[in-house]
Amino acid sequence: MPPLIQSLNTHVDTPAPAPSTRTAMNGPWTSYLPPWLIALTLRHPLASKFAAAATLAVAAYVLLCRKRTAARPLALPDGTRVYSPPFVFQNARYLTVNGKVLRVLHRHGPQEKPAVVFLHGMGGNLAQWAPLMEKVAEYAEVVGVECVGHGMSKDTGRPDDYRTLSMVDDIASALTSTLPPTRDLVLVCHSYGCCMGTYLAASHLGPRIRGMVYLGGRALMPPTAIIATRKLAALPSPILTLLRLYDRWGGINSASVTRYLGPGSPRDLRALQAIWNKHLENTQLKALAGGLQWVGEDEYNKVACPVLVIMGDKDGAVPVGASVEDYRRVLAGKAGTAEPVVVLPGIGHQVMLEATEEVWTRMTRFLVEACGVKLV
Missing domain, CATH: 3.40.50.1820 (Alpha/Beta hydrolase fold, catalytic domain)
Known part of the structure; x- marks a missing residue:
């Protein structure tokens, strides 16, 4: 087989390596993301941004709307207790x-x-x-x-x-x-x-x-x-x-x-x-x-x-x-x-x-x- 045809056959018949999910989502948080989120991101380019926004919204809700377990005193930055003059x-x-x-x-x-x-x-x-x-x-x-x-x-x-x-x-x-x-x-x-x-x-x-x-x-x-x-x-x-x-x-x-x-x-x-x-x-x-x-x-x-x-x-x-x-x-x-x-x-x-x-x-x-x- 001529070298050119052999080269073409090699290029066509040899399957390309599977794309690495880690390569597709390179970033500092990649190692912390669950597999289902990575798979979803590969299907839609905006999915990762939507997931990140949803995660931030949930985190903000948990921090801002946390249930009070007991009455607590409040204080000014200098430590003055505003509920107890x-x-x-x-x-x-x-x-x-x-x-x-x-x-x-x-x-x-x-x-x-x-x-x-x-x-x-x-x-x-x-x-x-x-x-x-x-x-x-x-x-x-x-x-x-x-x-x-x-x-x-x-x-x-x-x-x-x-x-x-x-x-x-x-x-x-x-x-x-x-x-x-x-x-x-x-x-x-x-x-x-x-x-x-x-x-x-x-x-x-x-x-x-x-x-x-x-x-x-x-x-x-x-x-x-x-x-x-x-x-x-x-x-x-x-x-x-x-x-x-x-x-x-x-x-x-x-x-x-x-x-x-x-x-x-x-x-x-x-x-x-x-x-x-x-x-x-x-x-x-x-x-x-x-x-x-x-x-x-x-x-x-x-x-x-x-x-x-x-x-x-x-x-x-x-x-x-x-x-x-x-x-x-x-x-x-x-x-x-x-x-x-x-x-x-x-x-x-x-x-x-x-x-x-x-x-x-x-x-x-x-x-x-x-x-x-x-x-x-």
């Missing part, structure tokens, strides 16, 4: 209430004066009350309750525990365990806590409540807002995580911080707010949204005590104009509430932190003039 650390304790472990602050005071009870909002904690609590504690008994999963109170993992009326019942039980049953009360509430305080005043605790101060609250919630809240509860956790990350983009100047604080708020307070906004897990937010039951005019009609509302005109968490009008309507005719709403200029949602002195001054004057309660 000195006043809170010295006077708070854990109390088992309705099968839940809640952190309850109790600072004893004069028995002849009403006990002042502080109720935080959604995602709030006792630390947000510390500056105002310290002022009140000089003259009266102080009580504060962290609702389930908030602050240092334990997360039960049960969505029903995060329903509005369930948390209201927890607060009532904590007060019953902490104070004598005949003790008069003054409620100081913030945001969602105003809703829960109204339920307490409309229930069997109503006769004991001498007055209420609402900070940054919302009187009524229209059906459109309720629907939006239900949609939040129905969101898949990965999507909710991405939305929360986008909301926090920008750190202390992000939309999530600006929503709660006015433009003149100090840098350290903005840093604290950025940390507080991250404390609740997705499962807790969804449970709170799904179990939300806002008060209506029927509950306000049952409130017998005077009410003072203090809001900031830079509040981005609640519609200030609509809330002012709603409060004026539902509180009309209440004893001592001729002008129940005060709007502070340049102040955001965290009224008690941004305007502590102003709140203290207006609160003490209101309690004397409208409620007959002299703290100072």
Whole structure:
């Protein structure tokens, strides 16, 4: 056979060596890839990129949406514990209430004066009350309750525990365990806590409540807002995580911080707010949204005590104009509430932190003039 024909026959008849999968996917991660992924990559050129993207997405979900096993303290970069200011650390304790472990602050005071009870909002904690609590504690008994999963109170993992009326019942039980049953009360509430305080005043605790101060609250919630809240509860956790990350983009100047604080708020307070906004897990937010039951005019009609509302005109968490009008309507005719709403200029949602002195001054004057309660 001529050499040329022999060379051609050799070229045609000799099978080419099988392509090496390791050669087809050379790279630093090749040795870690499973055989099925390598085989899939050989069939479609985009498969490896899709698989890598899917793997990164799963890893991000595991890291960002990991389930919280227990309540944990948060700290600033310098190590400052944001959930335990000195006043809170010295006077708070854990109390088992309705099968839940809640952190309850109790600072004893004069028995002849009403006990002042502080109720935080959604995602709030006792630390947000510390500056105002310290002022009140000089003259009266102080009580504060962290609702389930908030602050240092334990997360039960049960969505029903995060329903509005369930948390209201927890607060009532904590007060019953902490104070004598005949003790008069003054409620100081913030945001969602105003809703829960109204339920307490409309229930069997109503006769004991001498007055209420609402900070940054919302009187009524229209059906459109309720629907939006239900949609939040129905969101898949990965999507909710991405939305929360986008909301926090920008750190202390992000939309999530600006929503709660006015433009003149100090840098350290903005840093604290950025940390507080991250404390609740997705499962807790969804449970709170799904179990939300806002008060209506029927509950306000049952409130017998005077009410003072203090809001900031830079509040981005609640519609200030609509809330002012709603409060004026539902509180009309209440004893001592001729002008129940005060709007502070340049102040955001965290009224008690941004305007502590102003709140203290207006609160003490209101309690004397409208409620007959002299703290100072």
